[in-house]
Every structure is written in structure tokens, then in C-alpha cells.
Amino acid sequence: MNKRHLGLAGGILGLGLLTLVHAAGPRPEEAVEYRQSVYTVIKWHFSPIGAMIKGEIPFDAAAVSRHAQYVEMMSAAALDGFPAGSGPDAVQDTDAKANIWTNWDQFESAMAEFHKEAVQLAEIAKGGDAGTIRAQFVKTAETCKACHREFRAD
Ligand code: HEC
Incomplete structure (x- = not known):
């Protein structure tokens, strides 16, 4: 690439970045992508906890704790994915x-x-007790179902 081409490429890149930074807000499709991704991550970490308490895979207290922390984090992020107009x-x-x-x-x-x-x-x-984890998993799963019943088309 000669200098002129490099300059042009740089200019186009710069414009692209500017558009990214100066966008008024997320487009509706981006919000949908974001929230569906958040729920994909939630499911990824929530399901193995369910599989463990059902005995489908071996119970691993450290893994449960790690998965539960990601679910907690994502549960705080999900609302962001529902801006008006999406x-x-x-x-x-x-x-x-x-x-x-x-x-x-x-x-x-x-x-x-x-x-x-x-x-x-x-x-x-964090306590690692399978019994109390099971009970709290069921309670949490009920909040997923309650919201889906009301607000998600199937
Ligand atoms: C307060 C409401 C609410 C709660 C709580 C909730 N969801 Fe959802 N969920 C939704 C909505 C709304 C959608 C549809 C998002 C879309 O398609 O734009 C969705 C979509 C999903 C999807 C599909 C994502 C995709 O790729 O399309 C999965 C999986 C999911 N939720 C799992 C869960 C699990 C597991 C929980 C609980 C641990 C949970 N959700 C809690 C409202 C909720």
C-alpha cells in the first residue's frame, strides 16, 4: 500500500470510529442483540447449576459458586437491554x-x-451446601418463568 492509500484507509477507519462514538444511542436491533446475548450468558451459567442439583452432572461447589456469580452479574445487566423503542x-x-x-x-x-x-x-x-443451593435455585428459576410467562412470546 502506498502512502496515499494508507491515508485513505486511515480516514475511513477514523470515520467509522467517529460514527461508533457519536451514535445517538444503540439501534433497536443492537439492544435486542445485547439482551439476547445477556440471556444466553445467563442460561449458560444457570443450566449447569440445575444439572448438578438434579444429579445429571457431578456436584461441584466451586463451579456452582462461579456460575452463580455470573448469573448475579448478568441479572443486573439485563434491564439495560430494553430501551424504549426496541x-x-x-x-x-x-x-x-x-x-x-x-x-x-x-x-x-x-x-x-x-x-x-x-x-x-x-x-x-459460597456456603457450598447442596440442599440450600437447590432451594434457592428453584426460587430463582421461578422468577425466570414468571417473567417469561408475562413478557416473552414463545
Ligand atoms: C424480567 C424479565 C425476565 C427475566 C427475569 C428473565 N428473562 Fe429470559 N427473557 C426475557 C425476555 C423479554 C426475553 C426475550 C428477549 C428478546 O428476544 O428480545 C428473554 C429471553 C431469554 C432467552 C432466549 C435468548 C435468545 O437467544 O433469544 C433465554 C435463554 C432466557 N431468556 C433465559 C432466562 C433465564 C434462564 C432466566 C432466569 C435465570 C431468565 N431468562 C430471566 C425476560 C426475562
């Missing part, structure tokens, strides 16, 4: 129902409920 009327490829935004307080408290139980699960997991 519902099914704006994006085709989403299972989020429009009632999230018309019943925002209820949705927010369903998320808070999930977060509360996830924090508790991470706390209990």
Missing part, C-alpha cells in the same frame, strides 16, 4: 412482548425480583 413493533427478530413497555413498572419489578434471588443464590452458593 419492542416487536420496531424489530422483527425479538421475543420481547410489547407489554414490557406499556407495563414498565411491572417488568422492572420482575427484573428486580430475579436480581434479588440471583444475589441470594450467589451468596448461598
